[in-house]
Amino acid sequence: MPQEITKLAEGVEALFLPVNSFNTTLVSFNFYMPLEKETVAKYALLPELIATCSKSYPDYLALNYRLTALYGADVVATATKVGNCMCLKFTVSAINDRFAFGGEKVMEESVALLLDLIFRPKAENGAFFEDDLKREKRKLIDRIKGELNEKRTFARNRLVSEMLDDDPYGLYKFGKAEDVAAISGEELFEAWKTMLISGYLRIHVIGEALPAGLYDSIKAELNAFERGNVTDIYSITALKERQSVKRVTDLMEVAQGKLVMGFSCPAGDDDTSLDVMLMNDIFGGGPYGRLFTNVREKMSLCYYCSAQAVRNKGFMMVDSGVEKENAKKAEEAILGQLEVMKNGEFTDFEFASAVKSIKDSLRSYKDSQNGLDVWYTIKAINRVVYSPEEICEKIDSVTRQDVINAAKRVKLNTVYALLPKERTEE
Amino acid sequence: MQKQVFSNRFGDSYVCFTHSSGLKVLVMEKPDFSSCYALFGTKYGSIDTSFSTDGGKTFLNVPEGIAHFLEHKLFESEDGDAFSRYAETGASANAYTSFDRTCYLFSCSNRFYDNFDILLDFVQHPYFTEQTVNKEQGIIGQEIRMYDDSPSWRVLFNMLEAMYYEHPVRIDIAGTTDSIAKITYNLLYDCYNTFYNPANMFIAVAGNVNADEIAAIVEKRIIEREPVKVIRGSVNEPDRVKENYTEQCLDVASPLFCLGFKEALTAPEKTAAERIAMGVTLEILAGDCSQLYKELTDSELINDEFETEYFTGNGYAAVMFSGESEEPYRVKEKIVCEINRLINDGIDKELLSTVKKAMYGDILRRFNNCESIASAMAECAMFGYGLFDEQELISAVGESEVIGCLKQLKEEKSVLSVILPRG
Structure with a gap:
């Protein structure tokens, strides 16, 4: 797939x-800001507010009515951690014009709407409005508190923060509730x-055609700002x-425990x-991985057990659901693998299966x-950005011995367990 | 095999084959894509716990959760499991059991026909033994316990338990630790031989594939079986609900709710037109352009978790509103009040046509993705309508259909299920 990168400003x-295979076109604006304790809550709240009103749609x-009328155009705003940055993403996805009943320019109008939201927010005298702020703060605080509800995500977040x-x-990507408040x-x-x-700022356009005049509009909008002191996206610290x-353990009134183990591993990029x-x-990827076939299938120690590597930050984590009495055995079994x-x-079959x-x-x-959008959002912080197809070719050069050498540098760092506490009631 | 081609005005088309065994095969070729997604399903889910194969003379009652258990076990064969065969090809494989179906699926960007062979082979060759059944009881028990800690799962099933007296939709798809303990390998074979008959099954494929090649493989690989006439045990489910309110305490930050309205059924299943009409109705009533949505948001009664769903299948139909709220009772009050207001005052015609435009956009979006295309085709095979029918059905929805749908949502037939924080 050809990649065309255009520099629009500093x-x-x-x-x-x-790409011709989609009925829609996706445009995303990705702003990379430094990930810092002082600003994380603000950058988590900002996309929420920006995506819900503007001067033209107060x-x-x-x-919402306008988006619905644009054949259900989808505007999504999120904040995620990428390397040492916080990425504020504003996306619009809309149907290609040829599908519109009355020849409407759906894509052009949807992109204009997104630009309007980003560049002309509803504000007065250098401040956002109190009622909008109050509404979005409440929803974000609810989401922060609601993280407790799904224990698997909650446990993974606890491991990362510890x-x-x-x-x-x-830092938790939405900040602390009191900071938001x-x-x-x-x-x-x-x-x-x-x-x-x-x-x-990185803009992604994925679809049949580049919406007419998009780049010029962006340049014109940015002219109103004196750009400088741009975030250094390449400076990334690795886990020490x-x-x-x-070791950290939380006790809660739950039926099943969660065990999340964090490891340091060699930090790096796709090169x-x-x-x-x-x-x-091979260790904990698919159903052919060592963790699934051994710890789950053969030993029945956990219902799920898989590994995930965040390579640019130099860490791996293994996440599993365990019965309380099996927690210790599961930890030993995972370390055994x-x-x-x-x-x-590990076998040649396991090695070949992982490659395939x-x-x-x-x-x-x-x-x-969405997959392509996320891929390029994460890869942007690498000095050389490869397409999925290019990585597909590069992976062939990795040998068995390379894998063994990488494994030798993996070291257990932190163990987080969420375990059932004895019930006092009932 | 009998072959039919269906097209729409944008040049999308799909092929529907009917195999001599009765198996339906739906294929959409997407040559612009790199990947493919295939699904082999049976109209057999968690609600099929009582059935007869002798014309209704005798009924077999099987333990709750057996369809899901069978799904787990079908991956195994005498010489290894299907996952290790897929590991040879690099495909990503999975399966799921819902209330009314069990589906086995894979997606891949390479060696499609090898993967398709694996899929057709393992689904048609069960291998259940006493020993493997015993082993699975432990791991599924863990799965069930995992769901015990999931508030969004509990709030739904507590609602269904309060809504239904008899219908098996009230039971967790995976069953209970007690019910799965009663599963034996003989019972698994009974269920398999009844429901995994090609006449009760369907295949849906979307992606970079050739429909005629798929048809040829199906012709070669599908094992003909005597058609089985299955009669599902009838359930004497009253129109009324069992309880109007149910609650449970879990470790959650703020209360979760699920408000369901039970609908009366005049036929075992809702038609595609009825389902589309209810979809439009829910957007008008509580979608993000509705007055109700604004009122609930502005009075801080809902947050981003709020959603609506039309939940329907063989012998059950319910409309659900779910989310998080400090005051679920007030959410219910406002919903009921808005339903009555719309029935009395009528609906905004402009909103109706705008909502329909967005639904048309959503259908187009579905064709962006092999998985959603194949899943939509599976839906068509299950309920016997065409993939491109929906668009026509949406344009046919008018004010009277919407009012008709709203009139089915009666307060006395509602259940409010709430998960409260402990303490």
Whole structure:
């Protein structure tokens, strides 16, 4: 797939991926801001507010109505952690014009609407309005508190915050509820300006054609801001090794426990750490992985058990659901499988299966607009950005010995357990 | 095999084959895609716990959760499991059991026909033994316990338990630790031989494939079986609900709710037209352009978790509103009040046509993705309508259909299920 990158301004790049297989076109604006304790809550709240009203659509119901009339155009705004950045993503996806009944320019109008939301928010005298702020704060605080509801995600987030306690990546992506509550309309307006002045901005267009005049409109909008001091997206810190393993346990009234183990591993990008990607997959990727076939299937120690590597931050985690009485045995079994990796005792079949599975899913990326959007959002922080097809070719050069060497550098760092407490009632 | 081709005005088309065994095969070729998605399903789900194969003389009652259990076990054969065969090809495989169906699926970007062979082979060759059944009871028991901690799962099933007296839709898809303990390998074979008959099954494929090649493989690989005439045990389900309110305490931050309205059924299943009409109705009543949505949001009664669903299948139909709220009772009051207001005042015609436009857009979006195309085709095979019919059905929805749907939502037939924080 051809990738066309156009530089629009200082720290502003646009990537157009021409793909004919979709009935819709997706356009996303990705602002990379430094991930910091002082600003994380503001940058989590900002997309929520921006995506619900603007000067032209001061009322969220009017905005929703407009989107519905544009054949259900989808505007989504999110904040996620990428490397040492917080990525504020604003996406619109709408049907291609040829599908409209009355020849409407659906795509052009949808993109104009997104630009309107991002560049002309509903604000007055350098501040957002109190009622909008109050509404969006409440919803965000609900979401922060609601993380407790799904224990699997909750446990994974707890591990990350405990393991990376002196790294910005350990910050919870929505910030703390009390920090969200304290944000003023002025402060948030300043955060909006900072995003447009110094955010590294990457625009993705994925679909049949580049909406007419899009790049010129973006340049014109950005002209109103004196851009400078652009976020350095390439500066990434890796998890530091610990002298002794950190252990954290929470007790809750739950039926089943969760065990999440965090490891340090070699940090790198697609030029330096594809060995880690492959090692992680053989260890705990698909149903052919060591963790699934042994810890779940043979030993029946947990209902789910899989590994995930965040290579640019230099860590891996194994996430599992365990019965209380099996927690210790499961931990030992997981570490046992890591030893198998280090000793090179995994089979050629497992090695080949992981390669085939990774390549199969890499080749499928092109069939998902959201998949491609997320891929390039994460890969943007690498100095050289490869397409999924290019990684598919590069993975062939990773050898068995590379995988063993990568495994030898994996070290247990933090263990988080959420276990059932004895019930006092009933 | 009998072959029919269906097209729409945008040049999308799909092929429907009917095999001599009765098996339906639906294929949409998408040559612009790199990947493919295939699904092999049977009209057999968690609600099929009582059935007869001798014309209704005798009925076999099987333990709750057996369809899901069977799904787990079907991956195994005498010489290994299907996952290890897929590992050879690199495909990503899975399966799921819902209330009314069990589906086995894979997606891949390479070696499609090898993967398709694996799929047809393992689904048609069961291998159940006493030993493998015993082993699975432990792991499924863990799965059931995992769902015990999921508030969104519990709030739904508590609602269904309060809504239905008899219908098996009230029981968790995976069953209970007690019910799965009663499963034996003989019972698994009974269920398999009844419901995994090609006449009761369907195949849906979308992606970079050739429909005629798929037809040829199906012709070669499908094992003809004597058609089985299945009569599902009838359920004497009253129109009224069992309880109007149910609650449970879990470790949650704020209360979760699920408000269901039980609908009376005049036929075992709702038609495609009825389902589309209810979809439009729910958008008008509580979609994000509705007055109700604004009122609930502005009075801080709902947040981003709020959603609506039309939940329907063989012998059951319910409309559900779910989300998080400090005051679920007030959410219910406002919903009931808005239903009555719309019935009395009529609906906004402009909103109706706008909502229909968005639904048309949603259908187009579905064709972006092999998985959603195949799943939609599976739906067509299950309920006997065409993939492109929906668009016509949407344009046929008018004010009287919407009012008709609203009139089915009666307060006395509603259930409010709430999950409360502990303490």
